[in-house]
Each structure stands twice: as structure tokens, then as C-alpha cells.
Amino acid sequence: MRPAFLHVILLLVCCRADGPGPVPAKEFRKVFAMDPRYPLRSFQPSGTELAAFEDQLLRHLEMLTAKGIGYERKVLDRTHPLEYSLGWFKRRYFGHVDATGDRKILAELVFVRCAGNVEWDVIDYSSEAHPDCWWSVMYDIGTHRIEQVNYP
Numbered sequence: 069m070r071p072a073f074l075h076v077i078l079l080l081v082c083c084r085a086d087g088p089g090p091v092p093a094k095e096f097r098k099v100f101a102m103d104p105r106y107p108l109r110s111f112q113p114s115g116t117e118l119a120a121f122e123d124q125l126l127r128h129l130e131m132l133t134a135k136g137i138g139y140e141r142k143v144l145d146r147t148h149p150l151e152y153s154l155g156w157f158k159r160r161y162f163g164h165v166d167a168t169g170d171r172k173i174l175a176e177l178v179f180v181r182c183a184g185n186v187e188w189d190v191i192d193y194s195s196e197a198h199p200d201c202w203w204s205v206m207y208d209i210g211t212h213r214i215e216q217v218n219y220p
Contacts, residue, residue, distance in 0.1 A: 090126045090154040096180065103162035103174065113163040113173050113209075121161075121173050121207045126151055128214040139219045150219065156180045157203075171209040178202045 091097075101112040113121075129151035132138040139150035157177035165171055182201030206216040 090151065091122050092155050092158060092180070096158040097161070098159065099161045100163075103164045105162075106164035109165040111163040111165065111171070113161055117163075117173065117209055118161060120209070120212060121175065121205075124207065124212055124214055125175075125205055126154065128217070129154070139217070172215075173207040173209060175205045175207065176202055177204065 097118075099112055099118065100110075102110040129138060129149065133149040133151065140147050141150050141153050142148075143153050143156075154177075157179055160176040160178065162174045162176075163171065164174065179201045200220060203217070203219040205214060205218070207213070208215050
């Protein structure tokens with residue numbers, strides 16, 4: 069009886085029910101060198117720029133939640149702040165230079181259960197056809213600010 073009790077305790081301690089961290093694993097992130105919406109003004113964001121974006125996205129969502137105006141997502145029959153489930157979204161990153169010369173990152177976030185294993189990272193993924201599966205964020209690299217969150 070005692071060994072079985074210890075196994076149950078070890079199982080509970082070792083196996084966490086938490087979701088993934090705020091940034092998904094590398095196989096769920098795709099950085100594009102060209103944004104088809106801005107073919108002549110595209111660039112591939114660096115790892116440092118993407119890390120700054122991810123940090124700022126988390127901070128931005130936490131700040132909105134603290135102000136009582138945050139986004140929510142239903143997870144396992146409970147409603148949580150969106151930042152709680154950031155790790156459940158695949159990422160598609162595009163860099164472009166806007167008309168004023170500012171460098172921007174457009175990140176498209178696709179829910180992990182949408183768009184299969186391959187389709188989500190194809191450049192012509194029809195995000196408009198799947199409004200419940202994706203959302204996007206615009207980030208200004210120079211000011212380190214989230215400019216727009218398009219969450220359904």
C-alpha cells in the first residue's frame with residue numbers, strides 16, 4: 069500500500085496540469101523573410117526582435133487585464149485571460165517597413181488545434197476563412213510597443 073501511495077504523490081508532483089509557457093516550441097513558430105502584403109518592403113525579423121516582441125506582447129496583455137479591459141479565452145470550460153493561453157498559439161512572423169520607414173512585426177497567432185500540422189505555416193494560409201482560429205498583433209520594433217491587437 070505504501071509504494072502505491074508514493075507513486076501517486078510522485079505522479080502529482082512531477083506532472084503539472086499547466087499549459088505551455090507564453091511562447092510555443094520552435095516547431096510552432098515560423099519566421100517569413102517576405103510578407104506578400106509588402107513584397108518590396110519586407111525583412112526577416114531577428115531572434116532578438118522576436119524575443120522583444122514576445123516579451124512586450126505578454127506585458128501588454130497583462131496590463132490590459134490589470135486594467136479590466138483584457139481579452140479572454142475559454143480553456144477547459146473556464147474563462148481565463150488571453151495571456152494564460154499564449155503558448156497554445158502557433159506563430160507566423162512577418163517583418164515590413166511602413167510608409168514612414170518604421171520597422172514592424174506582424175505576428176499571426178493560430179490556435180494549435182487549427183490548420184493541421186502543415187497548413188498553418190504556408191504563406192497563403194487563408195486566415196480570413198478561419199476567424200475563430202487566428203488573431204494578429206502589430207508591433208513597432210523602434211518604439212517597442214504593441215500597436216494593434218486583432219483578437220476576435
